[in-house]
Amino acid sequence: MWFVHHFCNVGNQVTISDVQQLKSMATQVxxxxxxQVYNVQSGHPGGSLGLADYFTALFFHFMKYDSANFTMExxxxxxxxxxxxxxxxxxxxxxxxxxxxxxxxxxxxxxxNTRLQGHPATHEGxxxxxxxxxxxxxxxSVAAGVALAKKLDNDNRMVYVVTGDGELQEGQIWEAVxxxxxxxxxxxxxxxxxxGQQIDGSTLDIMGFSELGSKxxxxxxEVVHMDGNNMEEILRVVxxxxxxxxxxxPVVIIMKTEMGQGVDFMMxxxxxxxxxxNAEQFENAMAQLPATELGDF
Numbered sequence: 001m002w003f004v005h006h007f008c009n010v011g012n013q014v015t016i017s018d019v020q021q022l023k024s025m026a027t028q029v030x031x032x033x034x035x036q037v038y039n040v041q042s043g044h045p046g047g048s049l050g051l052a053d054y055f056t057a058l059f060f061h062f063m064k065y066d067s068a069n070f071t072m073e074x075x076x077x078x079x080x081x082x083x084x085x086x087x088x089x090x091x092x093x094x095x096x097x098x099x100x101x102x103x104x105x106x107x108x109x110x111x112x113n114t115r116l117q118g119h120p121a122t123h124e125g126x127x128x129x130x131x132x133x134x135x136x137x138x139x140x141s142v143a144a145g146v147a148l149a150k151k152l153d154n155d156n157r158m159v160y161v162v163t164g165d166g167e168l169q170e171g172q173i174w175e176a177v178x179x180x181x182x183x184x185x186x187x188x189x190x191x192x193x194x195x196g197q198q199i200d201g202s203t204l205d206i207m208g209f210s211e212l213g214s215k216x217x218x219x220x221x222e223v224v225h226m227d228g229n230n231m232e233e234i235l236r237v238v239x240x241x242x243x244x245x246x247x248x249x250p251v252v253i254i255m256k257t258e259m260g261q262g263v264d265f266m267m268x269x270x271x272x273x274x275x276x277x278n279a280e281q282f283e284n285a286m287a288q289l290p291a292t293e294l295g296d297f
Contacts, residue, residue: 046266049262067095079158097294143190159185163193226254229258
C-alpha cells in the first residue's frame with residue numbers, strides 16, 4: 001500500500017516523481033481493466049481505458065477518503081459517483097488499488113455471486129460503492145442529493161462525479177444539471193467523459209452536442225476544459241476547477257478522452273465500447289502496457 005499512503009489526499013503540489021508514479025498507476029489500472037474483461041469475455045474496456053488517467057488522479061492525488069473504514073455516510077470525506085456505471089472495470093481497479101478491497105478480488109469480475117457486478121451495485125456490500133449505477137442518467141441526481149446533504153451537514157468535503165457524453169442523452173441528467181444550479185451546489189465537481197463514442201457509433205451521429213460547454217454554461221454552471229489523457233494537464237486543470245468551487249455554482253470539466261486509450265487497435269472507434277478481446281488481441285494489448293512494480297492481480 002505504499003502508493004496509497006503516499007498519495008491519498010496529499011494536496012495539489014506534485015513533483016516529477018509523483019507524476020511518474022501516477023502514470024505508472026494509470027498503466028496498471030489499464031492492465032487491470034483488460035484482465036478483468038478478458039477473463040470473463042464480457043464487459044466494457046473502451047471507456048474504462050479512456051478514463052484510467054482521471055480516475056488515478058482523483059483517487060491517488062485529489063480525493064480525501066478512508067478506504068480502510070468505508071461508510072455510506074462519508075462524513076468529512078470526499079465522495080465519488082460513477083454515473084455511467086458500465087465502465088465499472090476502471091472503477092473497481094482504482095478502488096482495489098486504493099485499499100477498499102483486496103486487489104485479488106478483481107479476478108471475480110462479473111462472475112456469479114461476485115461483489116464486482118458488471119455494473120456497480122450495493123446489495124453485495126462492496127466498499128466504495130454508494131449507489132447502483134447500472135441504469136444510465138441517474139448518478140448525477142444522486143450526487144446532487146449528496147452534495148446538498150453535505151451542505152446541510154456543514155460538511156465541507158467535495159462530491160466528484162463522472163458521466164459519459166452518450167449518457168447526456170438521458171433527460172434526467174439535465175434535470176439534475178438544473179437542480180444543481182438552482183440549489184447552488186458549488187461543492188460538486190462533474191467530469192464529462194467526452195470521447196465522442198457510444199455503443200452504436202459516434203455521439204454526434206446519434207444525438208450529441210458539438211458545444212457541450214456552452215450548454216452547461218447556459219444552465220448556470222462553471223465550465224472547464226481538459227485533456228483527460230494527459231496526466232500533467234489533469235494535475236494542472238483540476239485545481240483550477242476546484243478553485244471555482246464554493247462560489248455559488250456547480251463546476252463541470254468537459255474532459256476530452258480517447259476510447260481505448262493506450263491500446264492502438266481499440267482507439268478511434270466505438271467498436272470496443274462493450275467488447276472483450278480474444279486471446280491474440282489481449283496479448284497484443286497487454287504488450288502495449290508495460291508491466292509495473294505494482295503487479296497484476
